[in-house]
Amino acid sequence: xxxxxxxxxxxxxxxxxxxxxxxxxxxxxxxxxxxxxxxxxxxxxxxxxxxxxxxxxxxxxxxxxxxxxxxxxxxxxxxxxxxxxxxxxxxxxxxxxxxxxxxxxxxxxxx
Amino acid sequence: xxxxxxxxxxxxxxxxxxxxxxxxxxxxxxxxxxxxxxxxxxxxxxxxxxxxxxxxxxxxxxxxxxxxxxxxxxxxxxxxxxxxxxxxxxxxxxxxxxxxxxxxxxxxxxxxxx
Numbered sequence: 001x002x003x004x005x006x007x008x009x010x011x012x013x014x015x016x017x018x019x020x021x022x023x024x025x026x027x028x029x030x031x032x033x034x035x036x037x038x039x040x041x042x043x044x045x046x047x048x049x050x051x052x053x054x055x056x057x058x059x060x061x062x063x064x065x066x067x068x069x070x071x072x073x074x075x076x077x078x079x080x081x082x083x084x085x086x087x088x089x090x091x092x093x094x095x096x097x098x099x100x101x102x103x104x105x106x107x108x109x110x111x
Numbered sequence: 112x113x114x115x116x117x118x119x120x121x122x123x124x125x126x127x128x129x130x131x132x133x134x135x136x137x138x139x140x141x142x143x144x145x146x147x148x149x150x151x152x153x154x155x156x157x158x159x160x161x162x163x164x165x166x167x168x169x170x171x172x173x174x175x176x177x178x179x180x181x182x183x184x185x186x187x188x189x190x191x192x193x194x195x196x197x198x199x200x201x202x203x204x205x206x207x208x209x210x211x212x213x214x215x216x217x218x219x220x221x222x223x224x225x
Binding site: 040041042045102104 | 119152153155157215216218
């Protein structure tokens with residue numbers, strides 16, 4: 001266990017559903033991240049939160065909506081997704097500039 | 112040109128072999144370099160950082176060539192358990208100081224065969 005917990009591990013949703021991914025870190029880190037990993041593609045950084053404030057949004061479509069209520073929890077709210085959004089969504093945390101520790105990911109399938 | 116480029120493989124090598132992976136990066140301002148390992152259907156985990164002088168950790172040796180913007184990972188005496196995807200990771204060197212912006216390569220897949 002890396003100290004970063006993601007739930008659910010697997011999610012299947014229809015294009016009209018609304019769901020949320022959850023990430024929790026127990027490492028006392030001040031930065032949290034959402035990444036998307038599609039097959040045969042590099043990890044793509046989606047969002048960065050530093051001390052609960054969103055500091056980066058890498059041109060992510062608005063159907064992905066992050067929320068960071070405190071420095072230990074990070075959510076990714078999903079609505080009206082497309083089949084091409086099917087991927088592994090990884091949460092990570094770090095001290096600023098430090099090593100990133102990843103959660104096990106949520107494998108998302110959009111039907 | 113991709114920011115971080117790796118040979119995707121797959122590399123299939125026998126146990127005990129020596130295997131080397133290469134990675135090139137496009138941003139000359141990049142500051143930090145890493146190799147991550149990702150097992151099948153698992154999350155990436157830090158394998159080792161890469162220092163300018165080169166560094167070794169057991170059977171693993173990492174090298175950095177800033178002039179050529181090139182990073183390498185050498186695995187000696189490979190084990191079955193080394194089978195994984197190896198991700199080259201580069202700090203983006205964002206002038207605004209975003210040290211958090213790591214860019215991942217697509218990964219090189221290694222299979223060590225008995």
